[in-house]
Each structure stands twice: as structure tokens, then as C-alpha cells.
Amino acid sequence: MGYQSIEYGVEDHVATITLNRPEALNALTDDMLGELGDAVHHAGRDAAVRVLVLTGKGRGFCSGQDLRSLNAQPGERDIGRHLDQYYHPLILRLAALEKPTIAMVNGVAAGAGMSLALACDMRVAAEEARFTQAFVRVGLVPDSGSSHFLPRLIGYARALEMAMTGMIVDSHTALAWGLVNRVVPSEQLAEETYKLAQALAGGPPLALGMIKREIAYGASQPLAAALEREKDFQIRAAATADHREAVTAFFAKRPPVFEGR
Numbered sequence: 001m002g003y004q005s006i007e008y009g010v011e012d013h014v015a016t017i018t019l020n021r022p023e024a025l026n027a028l029t030d031d032m033l034g035e036l037g038d039a040v041h042h043a044g045r046d047a048a049v050r051v052l053v054l055t056g057k058g059r060g061f062c063s064g065q066d067l068r069s070l071n072a073q074p075g076e077r078d079i080g081r082h083l084d085q086y087y088h089p090l091i092l093r094l095a096a097l098e099k100p101t102i103a104m105v106n107g108v109a110a111g112a113g114m115s116l117a118l119a120c121d122m123r124v125a126a127e128e129a130r131f132t133q134a135f136v137r138v139g140l141v142p143d144s145g146s147s148h149f150l151p152r153l154i155g156y157a158r159a160l161e162m163a164m165t166g167m168i169v170d171s172h173t174a175l176a177w178g179l180v181n182r183v184v185p186s187e188q189l190a191e192e193t194y195k196l197a198q199a200l201a202g203g204p205p206l207a208l209g210m211i212k213r214e215i216a217y218g219a220s221q222p223l224a225a226a227l228e229r230e231k232d233f234q235i236r237a238a239a240t241a242d243h244r245e246a247v248t249a250f251f252a253k254r255p256p257v258f259e260g261r
Contacts, residue, residue, distance in 0.1 A: 064113045103122070105117055110131075
């Protein structure tokens with residue numbers, strides 16, 4: 001698709017976005033962030049795409065913002081405008097995508113690179129993967145959604161410790177804390193990630209999109225409000241052709257074929 005800093009491809013209903021600056025551990029530049037936002041938007045609009053996988057090329061997933069690319073001294077750049085222009089639209093678009101998203105974390109995920117992984121629905125990590133809220137090391141605070149996603153995944157105290165100390169969390173600790181869904185040997189990372197992606201791609205697309213929104217809503221709302229949202233989505237799901245196909249397939253003792261209708 002003419003991208004310079006990322007790679008984008010679709011196979012078997014799974015879109016893959018690969019950060020492609022391995023020489024810089026896939027550090028984020030304005031161009032890369034713009035391309036990422038465009039690719040996520042394209043995946044969201046493409047009916048052939050049912051799952052999105054985000055990963056990095058080389059030794060790292062993403063080392064965060066490339067400070068050298070900002071061409072400004074600390075205190076001189078408008079960091080708020082930069083976040084509003086590049087990071088916030090990307091994170092909001094990724095989190096709101098009504099398709100399952102998986103971060104395939106092949107190496108270090110630091111700073112805003114960790115935020116990218118957190119904004120995905122699931123994370124499959126190689127044993128060599130490392131996670132760090134590196135912002136504090138350069139006198140900054142978490143951004144790009146980390147303050148929202150991280151405490152919801154690992155709890156307030158652990159999130160605060162990661163943010164305040166910049167500690168490096170290894171993959172097995174990340175699994176124990178609930179930061180990642182699975183940890184696998186590096187040589188099995190792609191196989192296991194795409195096995196999960198294909199399982200999701202074979203599911204009912206409309207229901208999966210509603211499940212994503214339902215769980216996000218229910219995680220922060222009172223029980224009564226969550227029950228009402230569940231009811232509304234269940235009414236919509238029950239009216240889909242995919243639901244009728246699943247029931248028909250159940251009685252016919254065959255696998256359902258979902259078409260997203």
C-alpha cells in the first residue's frame with residue numbers, strides 16, 4: 001500500500017501491521033504514526049479483515065517515541081499538540097476497532113510502544129519480550145493510553161510501580177500479572193499468534209465486535225448499567241444471520257460458517 005515505515009498485508013481474513021524500523025527497535029516517528037493510523041483505519045473498513053495483528057520487525061516490538069526525530073530541544077516542542085495530532089487518534093482508533101486486535105510482542109515494548117501493545121485486545125509475547133513504562137526515565141509521564149489500560153490489566157499498585165520506577169517486566173512476570181495472554185518460545189510466536197487469530201477470524205464478526213464493546217463498557221460501569229448494555233447487544237446479536245446460521249449448524253451437527261451479517 002506504499003507505506004515506508006510499516007508493512008501491511010492481509011491473509012485468511014487476518015490483517016498484519018508490522019512496524020518496520022528494526023535498526024531503531026521500531027521507534028515511532030511522525031511518518032510511522034501517520035501510516036499506522038491509516039493502516040488501522042483501512043483494516044477497520046475492509047470487510048475481508050476480521051482480525052488485526054500488530055507486531056514489530058527485528059529484535060524489538062517498539063521502543064517508543066524516537067526522540068531524535070522530533071528535531072527540537074526539550075521544552076521547545078509542543079508535546080501536547082504532538083500527542084493530539086499523532087498518538088491520540090491512533091490509540092482511539094485502535095481501541096475502538098470493532099474487530100479483535102492482537103499485539104504479537106517479539107521483543108522490547110517500551111514507553112509509547114508499550115502503550116500500543118496495551119491498546120490491543122490481546123497480547124501474545126515471546127519469552128524474550130520485555131515491557132517497561134520508560135517515560136519516567138526521561139522525566140516524563142505515561143501517555144498514549146497507558147494510564148487507562150495498565151491499571152485495568154494489572155491493578156493500581158503494580159501499574160503505579162511500573163510507571164514510577166520504569167522497571168523492566170519480563171514476559172513470565174507479565175503473564176503472571178495479567179499483562180499478556182500467552183508467552184511462547186520466540187520460534188513459536190508467529191505460529192501461536194496466528195493460531196489465535198484464525199480462531200477469532202472463524203467466529204461471528206458482528207458478535208465479536210459487540211463483545212469487545214460490551215466488555216469495555218462493563219469493566220467500568222455498575223452492574224445494572226452492564227445488564228442493560230448486555231440486553232441491548234443480545235437483542236442485536238439474536239437478529240443477525242450469523243446467529244441463525246450457528247443454530248442451524250448446531251442442529252445439523254456441522255461447523256457454522258459466519259459471514260458477518
